[in-house]
Amino acid sequence: MSADDRRDDANDANDANDVDDSEATTLYARLGGDAEVRALVDRFYDAMERLPEAATIRAMHPRNMAGSRQKLYEFLSGWLGGPQLYIEKHGHPRLRRRHLPFDIGTPEATAWMRCMALALDGLPATVSPLLRETVQSQLGQVAAFMRNRPGDSPG
Numbered sequence: 001m002s003a004d005d006r007r008d009d010a011n012d013a014n015d016a017n018d019v020d021d022s023e024a025t026t027l028y029a030r031l032g033g034d035a036e037v038r039a040l041v042d043r044f045y046d047a048m049e050r051l052p053e054a055a056t057i058r059a060m061h062p063r064n065m066a067g068s069r070q071k072l073y074e075f076l077s078g079w080l081g082g083p084q085l086y087i088e089k090h091g092h093p094r095l096r097r098r099h100l101p102f103d104i105g106t107p108e109a110t111a112w113m114r115c116m117a118l119a120l121d122g123l124p125a126t127v128s129p130l131l132r133e134t135v136q137s138q139l140g141q142v143a144a145f146m147r148n149r150p151g152d153s154p155g
């Protein structure tokens with residue numbers, strides 16, 4: 001097993017719910033479950049299609065992003081504490097390794113998070129600002145971890 005795989009294992013074990021053990025319900029449930037996770041991912045990729053500052057990361061994706069939408073939805077479902085749809089279909093995410101073919105530095109991670117911030121803006125009013133902030137900062141950590149550009153990677 002490579003150093004990257006070990007780091008993937010460590011990172012994947014830390015799902016978003018580890019930040020708040022006192023909460024009985026998952027982030028997934030508190031966000032609104034399956035429909036809201038699906039809608040979040042749709043808003044995220046809609047933003048990526050639209051934003052000029054996301055053009056570089058948009059160009060890394062296939063022309064038709066239906067498969068990308070589906071995979072991020074499946075991943076976030078499990079990562080937020082809901083059904084482990086991604087693992088059931090594709091096995092261990094090894095997310096960092098899967099991103100190695102793409103040149104990801106701080107500007108790319110920032111652009112990804114810009115799209116995600118806009119997607120989070122569309123959450124229902126029932127979602128508290130604190131919950132939104134928790135999800136955003138946890139995703140920010142994953143995005144930073146995906147960086148692989150020499151001199152601009154997490155370590």
Ligand code: HEM
Pocket residue numbers: 057060061062065067068071072075090095098099102104108109110112139142143144146147
């Ligand atoms: C940091 C900036 C990021 C960039 C530039 C990026 C880019 C990409 C690209 C180009 C793909 C391939 C899409 C496809 O094959 O359809 C991909 C796949 C994926 N990304 Fe990211 N990504 C980033 C961050 C993230 C983050 C933070 C997450 C999770 C929270 C994530 C989750 C995924 C998943 C689950 C896949 C599908 C993996 C597979 O099974 O092939 N990505 N990403």
